[in-house]
Amino acid sequence: MKLGTLLTLAAALAVAPAYPQEEDEAEAAPAGEAAAPAEGDDAAATRPKVKFFATLPFCRQISGVVEALRPGAAAWEPVENGVRYALGTSFRTAAGARMTLTMGTGCNIRADGSTEFATRPQTLGEDVRSIVVKGGVVTAVLPRNLPAGGFTIAAPGFTLKDIAGECRVEYRATGDGDEASLRCNTGTFAVEGRNFAISRMNPTHEVRIRASHDNLATILYGVRGDTAVNVSRGVVMRTEIDEDGKVQHVAETPNLEWRLSPGTRVQINRAVPAVGEKMSVSVMTFAADGSLKNHFAYVEGLAAVNSGELVAASKEESDKLAKRAAEAAGDAAAAAEEAENQSEADGDSSGYGNEEE
DSSP states (O other): OOHHHHHHHHHHHSSSSGGGGGGGGGTTOTSSSSSHHHHHHHHOOGGOOOOSSSSEEEEEEEESSSEEEEEOOSSOOOOOTOBBOEEEEEEEEEOOOOOEEEEEETTEEEEEEEEEEOOOOTTTTOOOOOEEEEEEEEEEEEOTOOOOTSSEETTTTTTEEEEEEEEEEEEEEETTEEEEEEEEEEEEEEEEEEEEEEEEEETOOOEEEEEEETTTTTEEEEESOEEEEEOOOOOEEEEEEOOOOOEEEEEEEEEEEEEOOOTEEEEEEOOOSSSSOOEEEEEEOOOOTOOEEEEEEEETTTTEOOOOSOOOOOHHHHHHHHHHHHHHOOOOOHHHHHHHHHHHHHHHHOTTOOOOO
C-alpha cells in the first residue's frame, strides 16, 4: 500500500468519533437494530450484547446559562459542550436556557428553562440509567427497542419506567405541594407510585399529579385520553374450600381499575399510625361531574382492616339502597303514626268527660 494511502486512512481514523455514543441523534441509527440476529442464526449466541448507554454522558446543544454540580463538589460550574460528566452529577438551566445530555446512541435528555435534574450513580458495567427531576421541564428521547427497566425518571411521589420513545415531564414545587404533568409524545411508558400504577401511557394520554410535600396526599387528574390507572384496594382474604372440604384462607391484593378521562380524578389520602408502621389509606374516585364513584379504606398489608367498597357499584344497587332507606323511613313514620293513634285511643277510653250528670 502506498504511503499516501496510509496517511489518508490514518487521518480518517483520527477524526472518527472514538465512541459511537457521541454521534448526533439525527445521524445515529437506533441502537440494537443492526445487531438483531436472523432466525436460526447459530452465531447469535456469540454476538456481543447491545450496549445502549455510554459509560459517561456528555452535554451538547447548550444555550444560555447551564451549570453542573459534580459529585462531591461544593460549587456549581458552567457546563461545556462535549465534556463528559460522572453519573451522580446535577444539572440546572436558567430561565430561557436549554441543554441536551447525551447518554448513548439515540438516548438524549433535554432540559428547557429553569430546570434541575440529576443523573443517578450506577454500578460499573450495568447498562441501565436513571435521572431524578427536581423541577422544570425534562424531555427524554430513547430508542423504541430499549429493554424494560433500561431507563427511569424519578420525581417525588412517582417514577416513570419502561420508557420507549419520547416522553415529557413537567414538575413544579408549589406552596401547598408538588405538581407534575406527564405526557407521552411518541412510544409508551409506565408510571408507578405508592398505592397506584399506570401500566401504559401512549401519545393519546396525559395526566396531572398533585402531591403534598409529605407525600401523604396524592391526586391524579385526567387531562387527555382515557388512561387506565390501577389503584390498590389493600389486602383482602378469600376463603377457598378444596375437594376434601379443607378450608383455606388466601390473601389477595386486588386493584381498582379506573379510567382517568379528562375531568375525572383519583384522590389518595394516607395517614401515619400512632402505633406501628403500617399506613392507613383512603381512596376516592370522582367522575367529571364531581360525583363520588368509589370510596374504600384499608391499612397497608393488613387484611383485617379493610372497609371494602363503600359506594354502590351500580345504579341498580344504588336504587336498592335508596328503596331500602325509603322503606326504613316509611316504617319509622308508620310506627310513629301508630303510636300517636294508640295514645289518642287510650285517652278516649280513659272515661274523662263521659260521666253522667
